[in-house]
Amino acid sequence: MDLQKMKDHQKYIRNFSIVAHIDHGKSTLADRILEMTDTVAKRDMKDQLLDNMDLERERGITIKLNAVELTYHAKDGHDYEFHLIDTPGHVDFSYEVSRSLAACEGAILVVDAAQGVEAQTLANVYLALDDNLEIVPVINKIDLPSAEPEKVRSEIENVIGLDASDAVLASAKKGVGVPELLEQIVQKIPAPTGDVTGPLKALVFDSVYDDYRGVVLSVRLFEGTVQPGDKIRMMNSGSEYEVTEVGVNSPKPVKRDYLMSGDVGYITASIKDITQTRVGDTVTNANDPAEKALPGYREMNPMVYAGLYPTDNAKFDDLREALEKLKLNDAALEFEPEISKALGFGFRCGFLGLLHMDVVQERLEREFNLELITTAPSVTYEVKLTDGTTKKVENPSEMPDVSSVKTISEPYVKATIMVPNEYVGPVMELCQHRRGIFDTMEYLDEYRVNVIYHMPLSEIIFDFFDKLKSSTKGYASLDYDMEDYRPSDLVKIDILLNGEKVDALSFISHRQFAATRSRDIVGKLKNIIPRQNFEIPVQASIGAKIIARTNIKAYRKDVTAKLYGGDRTRRMKLLEKQKVGKKRMKAVGKVDIPQEAFMAVLQTDEEEKGGK
Numbered sequence: 001m002d003l004q005k006m007k008d009h010q011k012y013i014r015n016f017s018i019v020a021h022i023d024h025g026k027s028t029l030a031d032r033i034l035e036m037t038d039t040v041a042k043r044d045m046k047d048q049l050l051d052n053m054d055l056e057r058e059r060g061i062t063i064k065l066n067a068v069e070l071t072y073h074a075k076d077g078h079d080y081e082f083h084l085i086d087t088p089g090h091v092d093f094s095y096e097v098s099r100s101l102a103a104c105e106g107a108i109l110v111v112d113a114a115q116g117v118e119a120q121t122l123a124n125v126y127l128a129l130d131d132n133l134e135i136v137p138v139i140n141k142i143d144l145p146s147a148e149p150e151k152v153r154s155e156i157e158n159v160i161g162l163d164a165s166d167a168v169l170a171s172a173k174k175g176v177g178v179p180e181l182l183e184q185i186v187q188k189i190p191a192p193t194g195d196v197t198g199p200l201k202a203l204v205f206d207s208v209y210d211d212y213r214g215v216v217l218s219v220r221l222f223e224g225t226v227q228p229g230d231k232i233r234m235m236n237s238g239s240e241y242e243v244t245e246v247g248v249n250s251p252k253p254v255k256r257d258y259l260m261s262g263d264v265g266y267i268t269a270s271i272k273d274i275t276q277t278r279v280g281d282t283v284t285n286a287n288d289p290a291e292k293a294l295p296g297y298r299e300m301n302p303m304v305y306a307g308l309y310p311t312d313n314a315k316f317d318d319l320r321e322a323l324e325k326l327k328l329n330d331a332a333l334e335f336e337p338e339i340s341k342a343l344g345f346g347f348r349c350g351f352l353g354l355l356h357m358d359v360v361q362e363r364l365e366r367e368f369n370l371e372l373i374t375t376a377p378s379v380t381y382e383v384k385l386t387d388g389t390t391k392k393v394e395n396p397s398e399m400p401d402v403s404s405v406k407t408i409s410e411p412y413v414k415a416t417i418m419v420p421n422e423y424v425g426p427v428m429e430l431c432q433h434r435r436g437i438f439d440t441m442e443y444l445d446e447y448r449v450n451v452i453y454h455m456p457l458s459e460i461i462f463d464f465f466d467k468l469k470s471s472t473k474g475y476a477s478l479d480y481d482m483e484d485y486r487p488s489d490l491v492k493i494d495i496l497l498n499g500e501k502v503d504a505l506s507f508i509s510h511r512q513f514a515a516t517r518s519r520d521i522v523g524k525l526k527n528i529i530p531r532q533n534f535e536i537p538v539q540a541s542i543g544a545k546i547i548a549r550t551n552i553k554a555y556r557k558d559v560t561a562k563l564y565g566g567d568r569t570r571r572m573k574l575l576e577k578q579k580v581g582k583k584r585m586k587a588v589g590k591v592d593i594p595q596e597a598f599m600a601v602l603q604t605d606e607e608e609k610g611g612k
């Protein structure tokens with residue numbers, strides 16, 4: 001390896017991410033950049049090229065970060081090596097954003113010219129500023145008739161506090177402004193520094209399991225070099241491996257002779273033990289190790305928990321293996337085995353939000369060929385017991401008996417809702433209705449307000465965002481951060497089918513809503529659970545006290561499949577996404593319970609009326 005040549009080359013490297021609020025056009029802009037730098041031949045170009053998961057394409061959202069190398073021939077006559085990292089925009093996936101930012105020197109900030117600055121625009125800018133990144137603003141979608149680029153320019157300056165005087169005006173859709181942006185990347189984003197001769201320090205910012213090559217590590221080198229044959233050590237886990245291949249994604253994997261400080265690429269080393277390679281770890285050279293590991297990532301704490309059970313109990317081990325492999329690629333996923341009387345052996349899994357949960361379930365089914373039942377998600381409760389101890393409860397059915405409980409606390413978040421002035425009223429009404437405690441209201445400029453509330457997380461995770469959107473004509477945007485646990489008057493409600501408690505259907509509710517919610521849910525279950533040839537009582541209880549009940553009548557001979565299921569339109573969106581025609585059932589005692597039943601507790605009629 002020619003060290004001088006490497007040092008010279010470093011000044012032509014630019015590592016950057018693209019950040020934005022969801023749907024402002026990151027992936028489209030990334031597509032144009034790939035196209036205009038001839039990274040991808042026109043005939044191979046397809047929309048959202050970096051969104052390579054089927055799921056991402058179908059839903060039109062980015063879930064995973066993706067890194068790609070491209071070459072840009074700049075006006076100064078030099079060839080620059082760009083490493084572009086596309087990131088997701090949805091709040092559930094912001095941990096992916098912070099990981100990719102740690103691998104970069106700069107960030108392109110995309111702001112929609114018609115929507116302006118939104119909640120995650122700000123949240124992502126703050127993440128980038130935390131990492132001291134150079135921010136290059138781009139005002140996108142200027143082709144839209146409703147675009148107001150000059151207004152958005154002053155918003156970027158006034159609301160975010162960035163100089164936007166030479167922000168590129170772009171239409172990623174039409175390719176306008178992209179050549180100018182490529183030049184700004186060269187001029188504004190600093191080249192990486194970091195000694196190529198120093199001991200190897202490479203940050204693992206992602207990893208994926210490949211059946212043939214083992215674990216493929218996505219890395220950013222901050223010092224030193226790495227090449228096939230090198231003996232590497234994972235600094236946190238201490239495990240050692242011999243490198244078999246290094247390379248870059250362009251966007252298909254391309255082998256390289258070596259990677260050097262400043263590069264973003266991949267390393268394979270026939271790593272089969274997936275527990276030894278954590279995202280956030282530092283790779284060093286075992287024969288010439290670095291003294292200190294790079295700062296890792298903030299551990300992400302799951303916000304919601306749900307049980308995942310294979311419909312076929314024999315698939316429990318397959319599910320474990322699938323979760324382990326998926327975790328490699330999704331560091332925020334947590335899981336531990338649990339047993340449900342009703343559902344058998346499964347896992348209690350922690351997610352960052354409902355979209356994350358939904359994505360994990362779908363990936364497990366598609367990528368690992370499993371069929372799963374998911375129980376209703378729940379937040380974590382902190383329970384103080386009369387004996388002075390404290391217990392964390394992630395599964396409502398494990399809530400201790402009322403007689404031994406002193407207080408139950410639930411997680412609160414600080415919710416920041418950015419909204420145009422005229423919608424402040426409906427937003428406050430919705431927050432109040434969801435037990436929110438008003439904090440402040442800040443005027444960002446003459447049109448926009450930040451409304452800040454302290455809210456129980458359990459009120460926010462389910463359909464709050466949909467309600468927020470519908471009560472503000474889609475204009476409100478939301479960001480939230482965990483705050484603390486606060487005591488609330490909460491009760492556990494059990495559901496009994498045919499006199500038998502179904503643990504997976506238990507849920508926690510505020511006492512104030514316990515009776516109405518129980519009636520609602522019992523009514524819903526009556527519609528969802530198929531009739532049998534005997535009558536099934538459906539009851540809700542707090543402790544031994546029955547607070548709601550109904551009966552599912554036995555079917556008569558002439559009535560068959562038609563009675564199955566409830567009113568389709570009233571079922572949750574989550575379920576609509578699931579493959580139609582396939583009915584998941586779990587037999588509990590003598591009763592068959594379909595997947596919908598476990599989700600029935602998520603939405604109540606009272607809430608349906610709520611924000612509309």
Ligand SMILES: Nc1nc2c(ncn2[C@@H]2O[C@H](COP(=O)(O)OP(=O)(O)OP(=O)(O)O)[C@@H](O)[C@H]2O)c(=O)[nH]1
Binds near residue numbers: 022023026060090
């Ligand atoms: N009119 C117009 N539409 C655009 C432009 N850029 C992107 N879009 C559209 O805006 C929508 C969102 O674009 P994406 O590139 O998927 O947005 P994103 O920010 O990557 O979204 P996530 O990856 O889910 O965070 C798509 O329907 C694009 O076709 C543009 O310049 N003009």
